Amino acid sequence: MDVLIALIPISLFLGGLGLAGFFWMLRKGQFDDPDGDANRILSPDYDDKPKE
Amino acid sequence: MGALDQTVGSDTEKPLTGAPCAPIILSLPTIRCAGCISAVERGLAKENGVETARVNLSLKRVTIEAAPEISADHLVATLAAIGYEAHELEPSLLADTKSDAEGKALIKRLAVAGFAMMNVMLLSVSVWAGAEAATRDLMHWVSAFIALPAITYAAQPFFKSALSALKVRRLNMDVPISLAIILAAAMSLYETSQSGEHAYFDAALSLTFFLLAGRYLDHRTRASARSAAQELAALEVPRALKVVNGAEVLTPVAELAIGDVIAIKPGARMPVDGVILTGESEVDRAFLTGESLPAYVGPKCAVNAGEINLTGPLSLKVTATAKDSSLQKMAELVALAETSRNRYTSLADRAAAVYAPGVHLLAALAFVGWMILSGDIRLSLNIAIAVLIITCPCALGLAVPAVTTAASGRLFRRGILLKSATALERLAEIDTVVFDKTGTLTLGTPVLEAPGIYPPDDLALAVGLAAHSSHPLANALTALDITALSGLTDVREIPGHGIEARLNGALVRLGRASWVGADEATQTATHLLRDGQNPVSFMFKDTVRPGIAELIPALQKLGFGIHLITGDSAPAAQAIAKRLGIDNVAANVTPQQKLDIIEGLTADGKQVLMVGDGLNDTAALTAAHVSISPASAIDAARTASDIVVLGSDFSVLSDCIKTARSARARIKENFALSAIYNLIAVPFALLGFATPLMAALAMSTSSITVTLNSWRVR
Numbered sequence: 163m164d165v166l167i168a169l170i171p172i173s174l175f176l177g178g179l180g181l182a183g184f185f186w187m188l189r190k191g192q193f194d195d196p197d198g199d200a201n202r203i204l205s206p207d208y209d210d211k212p213k214e
Numbered sequence: 215m216g217a218l219d220q221t222v223g224s225d226t227e228k229p230l231t232g233a234p235c236a237p238i239i240l241s242l243p244t245i246r247c248a249g250c251i252s253a254v255e256r257g258l259a260k261e262n263g264v265e266t267a268r269v270n271l272s273l274k275r276v277t278i279e280a281a282p283e284i285s286a287d288h289l290v291a292t293l294a295a296i297g298y299e300a301h302e303l304e305p306s307l308l309a310d311t312k313s314d315a316e317g318k319a320l321i322k323r324l325a326v327a328g329f330a331m332m333n334v335m336l337l338s339v340s341v342w343a344g345a346e347a348a349t350r351d352l353m354h355w356v357s358a359f360i361a362l363p364a365i366t367y368a369a370q371p372f373f374k375s376a377l378s379a380l381k382v383r384r385l386n387m388d389v390p391i392s393l394a395i396i397l398a399a400a401m402s403l404y405e406t407s408q409s410g411e412h413a414y415f416d417a418a419l420s421l422t423f424f425l426l427a428g429r430y431l432d433h434r435t436r437a438s439a440r441s442a443a444q445e446l447a448a449l450e451v452p453r454a455l456k457v458v459n460g461a462e463v464l465t466p467v468a469e470l471a472i473g474d475v476i477a478i479k480p481g482a483r484m485p486v487d488g489v490i491l492t493g494e495s496e497v498d499r500a501f502l503t504g505e506s507l508p509a510y511v512g513p514k515c516a517v518n519a520g521e522i523n524l525t526g527p528l529s530l531k532v533t534a535t536a537k538d539s540s541l542q543k544m545a546e547l548v549a550l551a552e553t554s555r556n557r558y559t560s561l562a563d564r565a566a567a568v569y570a571p572g573v574h575l576l577a578a579l580a581f582v583g584w585m586i587l588s589g590d591i592r593l594s595l596n597i598a599i600a601v602l603i604i605t606c607p608c609a610l611g612l613a614v615p616a617v618t619t620a621a622s623g624r625l626f627r628r629g630i631l632l633k634s635a636t637a638l639e640r641l642a643e644i645d646t647v648v649f650d651k652t653g654t655l656t657l658g659t660p661v662l663e664a665p666g667i668y669p670p671d672d673l674a675l676a677v678g679l680a681a682h683s684s685h686p687l688a689n690a691l692t693a694l695d696i697t698a699l700s701g702l703t704d705v706r707e708i709p710g711h712g713i714e715a716r717l718n719g720a721l722v723r724l725g726r727a728s729w730v731g732a733d734e735a736t737q738t739a740t741h742l743l744r745d746g747q748n749p750v751s752f753m754f755k756d757t758v759r760p761g762i763a764e765l766i767p768a769l770q771k772l773g774f775g776i777h778l779i780t781g782d783s784a785p786a787a788q789a790i791a792k793r794l795g796i797d798n799v800a801a802n803v804t805p806q807q808k809l810d811i812i813e814g815l816t817a818d819g820k821q822v823l824m825v826g827d828g829l830n831d832t833a834a835l836t837a838a839h840v841s842i843s844p845a846s847a848i849d850a851a852r853t854a855s856d857i858v859v860l861g862s863d864f865s866v867l868s869d870c871i872k873t874a875r876s877a878r879a880r881i882k883e884n885f886a887l888s889a890i891y892n893l894i895a896v897p898f899a900l901l902g903f904a905t906p907l908m909a910a911l912a913m914s915t916s917s918i919t920v921t922l923n924s925w926r927v928r
Contacts, residue, residue: 181329198271204248
């Protein structure tokens, strides 16, 4: 059971990484136009990122 | 401008280069696919002066950065030419919807609760699998280490709401929720410190997570209702042309004072009440009174705010500011009607009123009962808390918001905006529909009745003359597929009368009956005079709004009573009612009478849906159980309505009613589902058999069933 000493912090760290990533995406406005993003992949226009 | 960019989903840290003026934001009610996005963006990019155009499909808007000389009207026309309906939005009025700080905070709390819940659940699995002694204690301590800070942060909305309810000595749904979360965490911490067997950290966290999910969905419905209202307010761009020392200055309507002189261009709406100083024209009073025939106005005539100037430029002396105008007098009627509206209690509130006291009573009974039976405080408290956790309304918290979110999303995709969170519940209850005529059943745009009966030369001449005017009747003539007669000379429009010209030296006129020398017609008409001949009268009929012809039979099939009430004359009302098969008609009614009719129907026990667009409808819209207006309606009418239809086609309304009924059915099923789950789980908890594993299973399955059931809304 000694492996738990390593595994628990690792799993918490990885989960925390996911949480931080989600916060970052939220701040970057990735969820502002979900319908549009879903449809834009069908368009042949070059659209790497939102035009600024 | 950084803030504005958020609407279009781009980065906030954008450097401000180029494009010195504010972006133009247009509402696009009809876009729905990838093709539409490219078509709109490409169509706009081709225009000279347009720098960027970015469509936001979720909000159905396009944000355009363009050179200052590009007007929104021009872009609206460009989009209309490629087949997309567009309306200008006032960016300053959209400010609040952009940031949505509250929604973002809820999402963050939800993410934290979800993260903590999954980790604690992982640790709990090993406890459930049979970890013992030191290992179990370690798992419990790690869980406590994750759960306590997470709960402190994530469950704050519940604590705050519960506190504010308790301060005014009231119970709301958040009181049992907060109590369950706090007690579960505190009891688990105590049990952990005593090396106890059961810790409910995972239950406390999943409770927080599922309830936050419900809270977020609820917030989204409210926020989109609010942003809908703001979007509608932004559709009206209230400015007037004030004449200062002979020059016209664009002034906000709110800054106009009595005695100011303003210029009204043909096609513009009167922003305030006033008296005409110079100019002659015709005004369209349909919004105010429901009359479909334009009225002649000249110097010294009084005009009211909301009327539309049709033909000639007018200069107007302001007699009442926007605040005191006749528009505002209607507002008093609206305020009167509003009091009855606020009495509606939503299904969720009714459920909470029964539920909250019940849960507390049950937990208290469990504690007292076990104290009497066993005399062990720790055991009794554990059972009471288990009861509180198990009964806690995870599913109940999701029952209403999950359904409303699914339904309003569906309706929004069909171009229907819900402005009120309870609009769907109320719409599901209606049994009577009352329609206004002008602008609601009809579009208010005339078309020539039976073009075939007129001599072709006369028609060609009329079209030739009409090409020189922007009067609605002239537009109706030029819209016909008829080649205009050429060879007209000296063409001039006499505002308020018509158009005259010379054809091979002879005088020809197209315009009002009295000016041309024809007999007054009973319906909308314009008259053509050729030198030395009898005048020809062209009769027009109003176009019925698309979708209405299918809507009325669909409503009748549902067993609804259908009424038509209008301020227009009886023959016009009867004609349209006969065409559509509506039996109950009231014509020539004043706004007060409209209100009386609605209140009369309500007093008879009917639940009335009012559909209207004019200023004269606003009081009736407010008094009705639920109300709908088209996007083309006047601002006050849209404000008074619960639901706004963005497109011009009304056939979606019968679907809207079906969705509302289906939503109400799903909400009731959800309540039943959570009741069944409680009926099964509560006896176990009361008898002291509840374990953290059971609580976790019951909570997740009930929440998931309720959510899945909600997606069945059609």
